Amino acid sequence: MTAAQQLISIGRELSALGISPGSSGNISVREGERLLVTGTGVQLGDLREDDLAVLDLDGTHLAGARASKEVPLHRGMYRRDPEFGAVVHLHSPWATALSCTPPWSERSAVPPLTPYFVMRVGQTPLLPYRMPGSPQLGEDVLAAPGPFRAALLAHHGSVVAGRDLREALDRAVELEEACRLAVLTASVPRRVLDPAQIAELAERWGSPWTSESVRPGQD
Template identity: 65%
Template sequence: MSARKQLIAAGRRLVDMGLSPGATGNLSIRDGETILVTGTGASLGSLTDADIAEISLTGEHLGGARASKETPLHVGLYNRGVEHQAIVHLHSPQAVAMSCLSPWSERNAVPPLTPYFVMRVGQTPLLPYRHPGDAALGDDIRTAPGPFRSALLANHGSVVSGKDLGDAVERAAELEEACRIALLTENSPRRELTPQQIRELAEKWDSPWTHSPVD
């Protein structure tokens, strides 16, 4: 399947999963030495070729639709390394709600309550608030400390990368579920995974996590 068809299929899937309310969110995928990203204002559930922009790895517009205003966010995450091959940025309800709370730790916005969050997503920092489309979002994600493949943007939403679009979509869904569980248990005495349990999971599944008692 071509990169463009992958974007179109992933957009429909995210809408079907209830993770892209209204005309929100944007997707991108590396395509050789360029990036294909959904256009500004495009509805993920009804994408066509005309809704896709082509940009350089530095964010320069090369053709197609006008790129999403959140393009700097995508470029910043791609610039962290070649392991980031596709990116999903969403305003899904549970992740947005979680992004409005104080983070669980310095490098992780979401508490480690399930093995699936640790295995499939890994540590997820909370990045500072910026206005949507602010170019500084790209700098924030590019320079944030520690390894990660997902982050919450304060009072905004989530950004998740994967080795391909299917992988990024699955991680975005798992992050949404982890946020939902965290919110459901927020005011209850809850049992988090222990540092040892987290370490074992992260090492077995090659998932990014800072191994310390507080992170």
């Protein structure tokens, strides 16, 4: 399966899951020195190959459709970690809802309620609000402290990266579930994993979680 076919398949999965409403959200995959990015204004469930844009790593348009305005956000993730090979940006309901609330900790907007969030996603900072499509979104990704492979964008949604499209999708789905649980438990007494449990999970699964992301004795 070509990279374009994989991207189209992932778009359909995201749409079927109901976490890419309307024409919101965009996906990209890196192919050597090029990026393949979904075009602007296209529903992810209806993608065709002529809806995809080809860019160089500097964001220059090479061929295909007009790229999503969120290219700076995608490029920020690729520039942050050369191991990232795919990026998913969504306006999914639970991640967007949580992005409108104060972050749980300095390094993670999402509390560690389940081991799966720590294992599969890791600490997820809240980046400041910017107008959609702002070049500053990419700079915010680069400037944020600590390691991460997912972030919430204030009043906007989420951005998630993986080594490939499947990994990026799986992390985006896990993040949406973690955000759902965080919103549902926000108004009731809740327990999070303790620092030792988090450290064990992060070490075992190689996920990013630093001490600044822990709030012992809270929640």
